[in-house]
Amino acid sequence: MTDQTPLPTSAPTFRVSDVSAAQVLRAIRFRGPVSRSEVADVTGLSKATVARAVTTLQDLGAVRPQPGRMSQGATGRPGAMLELDPAGPVAIAVHIGLKNSVVAVCDLSCRVLAAREIPTESSPGDAVDTLSAEAFRLLDGFRGRRLAAGGVATAARVTGGGCVDHDLLGWAGTPLGELFTETIGVPFSVAPHVEAMAAAELLVGHERHSGTTLLVYGREYIGSALAIDGVVHQPSAGPADLRYLPFGKVPHLDDRGEGLIDTVSDHGLVRAARKHGLTAESVSALGELAAGEGGESGEARAILRDRALALGRVVGTVSAVLRPDTVVLAGQAFTDHPKYLPDVLAGSREVAVAGRAPALRVSTAGRRIQEQAAMAVALDRLCADPEAVLSVGARPGGEESRQKSSPKSGFAA
The missing domain is CATH 3.30.420.40 (ATPase, nucleotide binding domain)
Structure with missing residues (x-):
């Protein structure tokens, strides 16, 4: 494993991406197992573009051919049916609420794989440390999978660089994105939670x-x-x-x-x-x-x-x-x-x-709307441009990042 510096924090895009690899990934997520030909049909991309995107996504561990299943085309050899790789990358999703916060592990299937709800600490530094420690504990169940990104949703105004002004918690100018990025070791995005909920509807609703x-x-x-x-x-x-x-x-x-x-x-x-x-x-x-x-x-x-x-x-x-x-x-x-x-x-x-x-x-998120909102932030960059995120700065969630047990953010409340 290489010791790479995490990418800087960035604001989420919260849009259905028109990047070719993102369109292919979204089609496979909604329709998989699916053939390359069908992906080309539903995205409007050329078969050559789809083939290049699939090769890239396979190399990055995001998709794979479904074992033992081939597509039956009208002509030529049967091709492999494509699906998301069940051992693919994961992300850390955090929702900071007034009384309770949620930390979760999610993946490109837009599923929450594991989650934990804990009381919200009054100090932002303590909150980051406590939530990060819970994130590392959850990641113990996913050793070997790449930890690629993270995201935070909360009821706050978000300024440049992932800083938040949270009136209800009394936080002002708190650099949440920077704190989580430094503590967990992958780039974190931060967004107001209601906008993130609307993004979750785009992510897990209709294709x-x-x-x-x-x-x-x-x-x-x-x-x-x-x-x-x-x-x-x-x-x-x-x-x-x-x-x-x-x-x-x-x-x-x-x-x-x-x-x-x-x-x-x-x-x-x-x-x-x-x-x-x-x-x-x-x-x-x-x-x-x-x-x-x-x-x-x-x-x-x-x-x-x-x-x-x-x-x-x-x-x-x-x-x-x-x-x-x-x-x-x-x-x-x-x-x-x-x-x-x-x-x-x-x-x-x-x-x-x-x-x-x-x-x-x-x-449709029901009582899990806070988890879904956090997931939308965490997966935003992965779904918007998977090649850009997965080819640079990703780390295995089961190895190096987990060596940082009981992290301390160093933020003075």
Whole structure:
């Protein structure tokens, strides 16, 4: 193994790539096992270009011929059917949340192979050290596979070089990308997590993407992101700020006049439960109470219904401005309480929209949306230009990188 300096941190592209090797890799991921001829047909690339890309991807350990299976073409010798190499490269995906964080190992099949959730440290240096240590422990299960890249998704403004300003955690100018790159030994990208969730829809949703999709996320943070024709919009000024959008009357919530997130986020719901004398110290406990019988259950249901209506009104307001073709609802505020989705829809319809209203659906990621968002950041460069990433600066995940047990970032909080 060569001792190479990791590539510098970079911002994710969050787009369906038009690089030839990336198009071939995406076709194999969605359709494999697949023949070279079919890859050429679906990508529109010439057979010669596909052949060159396949050779490169095989040499880099990303794809392989499926053992014992050949394609039956109309003429000539049968060719090998192509699939992703199950021993191919892996990436480290990190989601840093307000209370809990997730670290995961994923691969080019866009699967989370292993994951661990741990409490979020208040100090950014401690958070990086703790999450990196968990990453090395997870990598022990994948010895021999190349650790090629990493990514971090979090509810923060991301500036140049992977630095973040995280208002909820009180982090300012924290160089997360640099810290993880130095500690784990591969290049890390960093992105706002709602934009990363929209990128995850591009990554693991349909093979082709056209039109406009609005993703709205709800949990401790409320946010939105927009994808247009396979490209996630990444505003240079930072993610869209929905904190002070109007959300109507919510008599069962605790609206202190401090905005949307303060009122309808998870901590806002727990505060509303206390205001009404309910014994629910978490939103999951509130949901269990709402599923029961009696007076407290009725009040719990009213709280969850008011939040659903408020979120629906926000969805309707943003949709009226941006006019998306589709709205994707992501986050536990939606996925953990499917009974109240009709109230979300009803709230969205309170906002008048000229013409056709957008189609609404819930993200297929469900409760794993945070993992999926982190994976989208971690795999972004690999999927955008696999040859550029895999031919330079990659390291086996099972050897040299694992020698850095109990890493310390050296960041002074």
